[in-house]
Amino acid sequence: MSSEANAVAIPAPTDLTELATLITTLGESIKSLKSSASPDKDEISKAVAALLDAKRTYAKNNGGIGVDGKKWEEPMSKSEKKKAEKAAKAAAAAKAAAAGGDDTAAAAPSKKAAAKEAKKAAKKEAKKNFKQDAGGAATAATPAAAASTTAVAKKSPAIAARPMMTKSKLLPNQLAFNPNVSLADRPVVALTVAVLTNTIVDYELVSDHTRSGCALGLPSRNGAEVSGDLAIARFIVKKAASSAFGSSASALLGGTDDEDIALMDQWVDYALSLSKFGLARRALSIQRTLDPLLVTGTYVVGHSLTLADVALFASLGFPSTEESKVEITRILPTGSPTLRWMEMMSNSPAVKEATQLAIGVAKNAEATLEEGASLDPLAAGMAYLEGATPGSTTTRFPPEPSGYLHVGHAKASLLNDYYARRYKGRLVVRFDDTNPSKEKDEYQTSIVEDLGKIGVKPDVVTFTSDYFETIKQYALWMINNGLAYMDDTPQEQMQKERMDRQHSKHRDQSPSEAMEYFKLMCSGKEEGKPWCLRAKMDMSSDNGTLRDPVLYRQNTTPHHRSGTKYNAYPTYDLACPIVDSIEGVTHALRTTEYDDRNAQYQNISKMLGLRRVRIQTFARMNFMYTVMSKRKLTWFVDTGRVTGWDDPRMPTVRGVSRRGINIDALKKFMCSQGASRRIVNMEWSKFWAENKKEIDKYAKRFMAIDKIDHVCLTVTNGGDGTDFLTTDYLPKDPSFGKRLVRIGKKVLLEKVDTEGITVGENIVLTRWGVVEITKVDGGLEGKFVPDGDVKAAKRKISWIADDPENTPVILSEFDNLISKDKLEEEDKFEDYINPDTEADTEVIGDAGLKTLKEHDIIQLERRGFYRVDRAYVNESKPLKLFMIPDGKKKAMSGLDGKLAHR
DSSP states (O other): OOHHHHHHHHOOOOOHHHHHHHHHHHHHHOOOOOOOOOHHHHHHHHHHHHHOOOOOHHHHHHTBBOSSSSSOOOOOOOHHHHHHHHHHHHHHHHHHHTTTOHHHHHHHHHHHHHHHHHHHHHHHHHHHHHHHTSSOOOOOHHOOOOOOOOHHHHHOSSOOOSSSOOEEEEEEEEEOTTTTSSSGGSHHHHHHHHHTTOOOSEEEEEEEETTTSSSSSSSSSTTEEEHHHHHHHHHHHHHTTSSTTTTHHHHTTTTTTTHHHHHHHHHHHHHHGGGOHHHHHHHHHHHHHHHHHTTOOSSSSSSSSHHHHHHHHHHTTTOSSHHHHHHHHHOTTOOOHHHHHHHHTOHHHHHHHHHHHHHHTSOOOOOSSSSTTTOOOOOOOOOTTTOTTTTTEEEEEEOOOOSOOOOHHHHOOOOHHHHHTTHHHHHHHEEOOOOOTEEEEEEEEEEHHHHHHTTTSSEEEEEEEEEHHHHHHHHHHHHHHHSEEEOOOOOHHHHHHHHTTOOTTTTOOOOHHHHHHHHHHHHHHHGGGGGGEOOOOEEEESSGSSSSEEEEEEESSOBTTTBOOSSEEHHHHHHHHHHHHHHHEEEEEEEEEGHHHHHHHHHHHHHHHHOOOOOEEEEEOOOOOOOOOHHHHHHHHHSSSSSSSSOOSBBHHHHHHHHHHHHHHHHHHHHHTTTOOOOEEEEEHHHHHHHHHHTTTTTTEEEEEEOOOOOOEEEESOOSSSEEEESSSSOOOOGGGGEEEOOOOOHHHHHHHHHHHHHHEEEEETTTEEEEEEEEETTTEEEEEEOOOTTTTEEOOOOOOOOTOOOOEEEEEEEEOOOSSSSSSTOOGGGGGGGGGGEEEEEEEOOGGGGOOOTTTEEEEETEEEEEEEEOOOOOEEEEEEOOOSSSSSSSSSSTTTTOOO
16 A cells, blocks of 8 residues: 555544444435536545445455345446456357357357356455455555545544544533434443443433434543443443442443453453344344353343343343334244343343433433333423333422422422322322421421322322431441531631632541531530531532532421430431432432532432432422512511411412312413423413313302392393292203202392493393393383393393392402512512402302302302302301402403402
8 A cells, every 4th residue: 555545544444333334424425426416426436435445344344244234245347347248258159169069159158148257257356355355454445535435524423533532522421322213223231231330310311313323422531432332331330330339330340250251241242243133133143142041040141230131132122112022022932041031131120211211312202111001191391201110210209397388399299299100100208307497397287288289199208307317327427438527617707618619627637536526516515516517529619519518517406306316417418319319219300490409419429329319300480479488478477468378369389279279270280381491480370271271161150249239120021039940050061960040020230231221122141031121210120032032132141130048258359469570689579569469349149159168169150260268157157259360361241350350
């Protein structure tokens, strides 16, 4: 090879996957060049030469088998074909002459025979050339071919110039792969070992449609990546094995036994060597090789799962889904030990999680792992829970028992409950009772009751205080291992040091010294009060939560559950990852305000060697004209501006429940906001509009007339008041039954409905019929028209018969407590208190309203929807109804409420 060629040629990839990718890309490039408006013959020739060189290199590195799985045959140019044909003709003629034949036609072979002979000769020559080159390095590309290859590579950044170290746009620990390739072509081995080594949460999965293979951004080399599933898997395992808690990772590589390590490497190499064959051939090869081994063994190497098992399972096509398992079962003989091994592998929790992660990388799909185990479709607005598998998913809702739940808490609890139910898992409600100064049994009881109001039923209720002793032991372990220290720096100075990224003067204290101060803090003595335990993290970090956070503080207030047993308590930052890990939580749902603290959560988990928990974030729920702060809501209660935490003007679960929220509507609304990470100030109207859709399905219809502003209509032929008509409770759904409505001569109408009425006008009394007005002055009179045209009448009016059995009713309306739509940080909320937030109206309702019970939801026709806050008792304790907003700013009828129908 010339020195010029050496100078131009790029290193040819020897990884078969990369070569196959290069061949595909070059083929597409040639098609594109040929189909262009003005094809460049030189460019096409260069690309063809590069393609031929890549195919040749693939065959030489694949035992003579080409990329199409067939034996490689060197192609011939047109001139070579003609030369071969000519030689074949001459050979045939000479053969015929030697045989003594005189017939020219018989002596000269046909064109078809000549072509056959030429092809045979070319094959022989190509085979000879291939054997000569196979012993040495792959033939380098010509300068022209190399240049063409370089050009194509520039157009397609997914093709690596080198198999192991390629500049890319991947950030450290980003694992990218194409979501459109088959499961087996995704990094399933890497994902499985990441789950097995408890490091999967350290890697961010990236969906990249431009990549043909997979790549991992290396954590310590800026812009470098490692590509190939097995290469990434080995990197992940070795990195995990080098950590303080890396024994399980080491076992994946064969443990400490040199022979097991060698055998593991051998099996991995064997799995890789099968990649050139089709699925059926691979499966049968693996079955014939493994069956003798698995007759008495469970795993391929040793007595535990290793990388060899995962690599061979991937070589089988990674049959973890129901469909893929069926396919392999059809190929392998019944009763094969390999089938038993395959079933074991497919049922591995790590394999199931890896499958979901691989399938769901684009966040738009999930796998069906078992027959008939497909999950319910996602609720509108919800996202798949990353890596969640049916039956193995545990979520948790950790309220602090220091106040009543508000609608923001309702969203968090409902999302956790939704995922636990969808994935057939568990919901843990855990009271984070780590601050005895704020906690009360009253709040704890109310939280359990409020969760029941919104339909959240936990599978188990626990308390962080149940784990105080365990958490304390973890804290002592951190001290003994130099991972934490005791600090008595005053709070303001500590805050300044953290802002300035300055180490505490106590950071380098010895473990024994720290242990003494920890005991002093826990003793409850006054001299121990200034001391706190801090984690040694990274004071130089841009993330302030990693600058040596506080983990333990003294607090001598008696705990509402443990009394005076403890005088120091862990912070939420320490307790949460420990208890999440112990209780089997797989997914911790947190609001975006915890984004910075997520790194701290994972850091503590790593420091303590805990089982890692995946964090999924969502936006917290904010509403316009509303405050959610416990401190501010407590102010409204303490100052008497509301009647209590269940006041219908309060944004608490109890408040909105009393106002008339429907559980299904609440769930739908919260789920519709669930997946979004964008924090917005919601309008209450959207919340109540969703509610109206649900209550409209079952709210029974009644009528009521204003007690003061009404007019009496005399229906001259209306009867003596002893007659009734029947009407549907719910006109759209007769299955709800019927009710009796009294009719008579004296009928009460809303005054606003009679304004401008004229003699001779036909009006419709809803549910009764048409009445023709015969008199206006001196009192309204009319006559019932039995066959009147209901559609022709312009006025359709609510009414009730004037009857002593009618029901006295008080209608209550409410408005927002805050007069400004969004309070800024510098605003004092006390300056924006709405002075008019409640109004009552007395009405007269029909007798049927006396049958209603507390919490019933009804509609007073042309007025709106109401919840029964107090059932009818007597004249002095009338029926009390709370208006339920319907999302409209104004009533559809003319019967506006006193507070603008809000």
